[in-house]
Amino acid sequence: RSTKHITVKPAPLALEALQIKTRLKVDRDLDEADRAIFYSSWEYSAVRLATSLDRYQSLDEIAQRFGLEPKRVRDILDFLVERSLVVRSGAKFEMGPASTHLPAGSAWVRHRQIDWRLKAIESMKTPKNDLFFTAPISISASDLVSVRQDILDLISRFAERVKQSPAEELACLNIDLFRI
Numbered sequence: 001r002s003t004k005h006i007t008v009k010p011a012p013l014a015l016e017a018l019q020i021k022t023r024l025k026v027d028r029d030l031d032e033a034d035r036a037i038f039y040s041s042w043e044y045s046a047v048r049l050a051t052s053l054d055r056y057q058s059l060d061e062i063a064q065r066f067g068l069e070p071k072r073v074r075d076i077l078d079f080l081v082e083r084s085l086v087v088r089s090g091a092k093f094e095m096g097p098a099s100t101h102l103p104a105g106s107a108w109v110r111h112r113q114i115d116w117r118l119k120a121i122e123s124m125k126t127p128k129n130d131l132f133f134t135a136p137i138s139i140s141a142s143d144l145v146s147v148r149q150d151i152l153d154l155i156s157r158f159a160e161r162v163k164q165s166p167a168e169e170l171a172c173l174n175i176d177l178f179r180i
Contacts, residue, residue: 030100034083038100039108042115043068047076051086052095052167059091095167116172151175 030038038044046066050056056065063073077093080086087096102109123130139147158173 030083035102035106035108037079038083038085039102039106039112042119043072044076044080046170047073048080048085048095049170051080051093053170054167057092057094059093062093099163113174117174119172120174 043066047062047068050062050065056062059070059073059077062068062077063070066073077086077088080096081088081093084096084098085100087094102112120132124132155175
């Protein structure tokens with residue numbers, strides 16, 4: 001039996017459609033120095049997201065929720081406020097209207113993805129009503145392109161739903177699809 005490797009290359013416009021950045025509305029593009037700080041730890045995103053929930057809008061509530069030192073949370077909140085990612089009103093903090101996106105070519109992409117996946121692994125240790133799915137597969141080249149498109153469509157729908165959803169819970173979605 002002969003095995004042929006077929007490479008399917010989408011047309012240039014199709015390539016652009018396959019990029020996540022073309023499907024998300026980004027309000028705030030951090031400069032490289034700010035990216036180096038914001039994406040250095042899951043704590044920045046987590047603190048920012050926590051401020052969208054009524055029960056986590058004070059420094060002490062956030063520090064307790066994540067088990068962080070109050071000084072660390074203060075430093076993070078100061079950074080977020082200075083970049084309009086969080087808005088301060090007295091002792092209360094609320095998530096700002098801006099959303100961010102890390103471009104695929106950024107040196108920080110892998111660090112951020114690994115950081116959040118480590119948090120997912122940590123979460124697996126304590127059984128909850130979470131969902132973890134792994135599926136090593138054998139698939140045709142054309143179906144791989146189709147599945148990737150389906151996932152990008154899902155990401156678009158997901159982003160729109162999250163934007164419209166009232167803030168009640170903190171969560172993280174990881175989606176992985178790669179060639180082995």
